Amino acid sequence: MPGPVESADVIVVGAGPAGSAAAVHLAGAGLDVLLLEKAVFPREKVCGDGLTPRAVRELAGLGLDTRPEAGWRHNLGLRIWAGRPYPYLMPWPVLADFPAYGLVRRRADFDALLADRAVQAGARLVQPVTVTAPVLNRAGRVVGVQTKAGTQYHAPVTLACDGNSARLAIAAGRDRRLDRPLGVAVRAYYASPRADDLWLESWLELWDGPPGRSHLLPGYGWSFPLGDGCCNVGLGLTDSSTGFGRVDYRDLLRRWLDTTPPEWGFREANRQGRIGSAALPMGFNRRPLYRDGLLLAGDAAGLVNPFNGEGVSYALESGRYAAEQIVQARSRGLGCGAAERALQAYPVRLGRAWGGYFRLGAVFGHIIGHPRVMRLATRYGLPVPAVRQLVHRLLANLSDQSPRDVYDVVVNTLSRLTPSA
Ligand SMILES: Cc1cc2nc3c(=O)[nH]c(=O)nc-3n(C[C@H](O)[C@H](O)[C@H](O)COP(=O)(O)OP(=O)(O)OC[C@H]3O[C@@H](n4cnc5c(N)ncnc54)[C@H](O)[C@@H]3O)c2cc1C
Known part of the structure; x- marks a missing residue:
């Protein structure tokens, strides 16, 4: 078996939004991060390139300047075509927790920018390198990864952010949940x-x-x-x-x-x-999100929002949550019981954040997936301003945690009362 070529505190596999965001937060906290990417930036990524205020908030937290002067294209909200010959205009809501603008940026450019930010923060980006499988110790714990070229990278914690192929997660026996959308x-x-x-x-x-x-x-x-x-x-x-x-x-x-x-x-x-x-x-379609030294984030964890198909924000946010739990685990001494509890808290944290909301989204998607039902909803629901505003806020998952209006209350309550996905 080939020996390790390099080791680090954390290995992050995949430098899309989930992986680069995690790498920025981990390196920013002083950890030695290896960020392994199959492609060479800039590379194409099939996406709609649309970023809601949820994603914009995460970009601010990554230290990116998203003002128009810095070359970003702002948008004001959604123009919805449904059930009538002229559209509805739905501006992004004015909230305390989120900015009131969205962005559009080609992923070829956006992902290269995020990876650059990770490198600036101190992460070691290695590209191109295709990860094929985890390296396990005798106890079955993931202690690194194997690459297609036959080399190995070692670390006490690995984060799989390799997108919807979920190659590392599958190789580690993390199954897809067939009951998820x-x-x-x-x-x-x-x-x-x-x-x-x-x-x-x-x-x-x-x-x-x-x-x-x-x-x-x-x-x-x-x-x-x-x-x-x-x-x-x-x-x-x-x-x-x-x-x-x-x-x-x-x-x-x-x-x-x-x-x-x-x-x-x-x-x-x-x-x-x-x-x-x-x-x-969608909707947490792979599990477990943490076990034996391996965490999953972004599409590799199945975190696309079933309401609207948005995945970039959930990739950025889950990358941050994973990084925060790894930082806590490391401060307790990786390998000890207390550190393990910090890592085990990662899926619990994701469940608390989006469990109920994603479950609600799955039900919504099931109902609305029938064109006739969608037609009824657009014909009789959307013309009512209050329904329209609620649907807009619910679909984009935009509400203040400390409620400031009735829409915040309804979105938060529905998400909290729905059993976790
Ligand atoms: C057509 C389409 C439109 C979409 N539109 C939107 C939209 O407008 N807004 C939105 O928010 N979401 C949208 N999404 C969803 C969004 O693209 C994903 O949710 C998001 O890219 C997930 O980010 P990620 O970091 O988890 O994975 P990815 O962005 O897929 O990044 C994974 C990275 O891992 C690398 N990688 C893969 N395998 C390996 C390996 N074996 N070894 C090393 N590296 C590896 C890849 O090269 C890639 O760089 C859309 C998706 C599709 C398909």
Whole structure:
């Protein structure tokens, strides 16, 4: 067996949002961090590139300057198309716990920026290196990782942030939970005059012809303006949707986009680059999130929000939670019982933060996954301003923990009273 090439206090596998965020917090607390990444930055990542105020709050905590002067493109909220020929405008709420703006940034650029931030904080980024399996000691504890090139990295704690492939977690026997929702999303970039729009756009109903007089397609759609001449346009659906697993997602995207006004530019001739698709692992779909020296965060832990398909914020936040628990464990002396309890508190903390909310999201997704139910909801629910505001806050998981209005109370109470996912 090859000997270790390098060792550290913590190994973080994957330098996406979860891994880089964890590395920033760990290195910032003085730990020696090895951040192992399969690709070489900048690299493409199939995503909608949309960041809600939840994600913006995490970026601030990572020490990133997200002001427009620093090159970030702010958006004001959501423009929702549903059930009527003109849209609803839903500005991001003004809250104490979150900023009132979102961002859009290509993941190729965004992820490179986060990885740079981790390096600045002191993490050792190694790329390209493909991790294939954990290294176990005699007691079955994870004490490092094995790479495709045949080398090993050793550390007393390992954090799997390798995205929806969850290769390390699977190799360590962490199973996927089949009772959790799973989504698929597909996206492409189009040169468009709407690229400077200040609103994220979302379609709750997708038609393949004139609305109300053609076929209602499964799923929801988006257009996120990048401000660089292009929009990121895509659609997603969950396994509770009619046709999930049987439809051709690229064809679905084209059929829907062909119904949008030609002057928007969402046509094949204006497409820049390939159409990409990937899975959305939702609602804690892998377990256990900690055992025997290995923690899971981000998509590797199945932390995409079942309400809206948002995963970047939950990746950033879970990376931070994992880092904080590892820092506490280390201060107690890794390997002792007290340190182990700090690591075991990680899944408990995630469950407390999002358990009820994700369970609620799974139920919501199941109900709304049927196009007819969605139609009823958009026709009779959304026109009511109070319902609209509540749905907006609930879907984006934006409420103040110390409630300041009735929407905070309802969102917090629903999340707290729903049994954890
Ligand atoms: C089409 C689509 C649209 C989406 N739109 C949005 C959106 O607009 N907003 C939003 O918030 N979320 C969106 N999501 C979800 C979001 O992309 C993910 O939830 C998010 O990227 C998860 O971050 P992560 O760090 O956990 O994983 P990833 O971003 O997948 O990063 C994992 C990293 O690990 C590396 N890696 C993988 N395997 C290995 C290995 N074996 N060894 C070493 N390194 C490895 C990868 O190269 C990658 O850099 C979308 C997803 C899809 C598919």
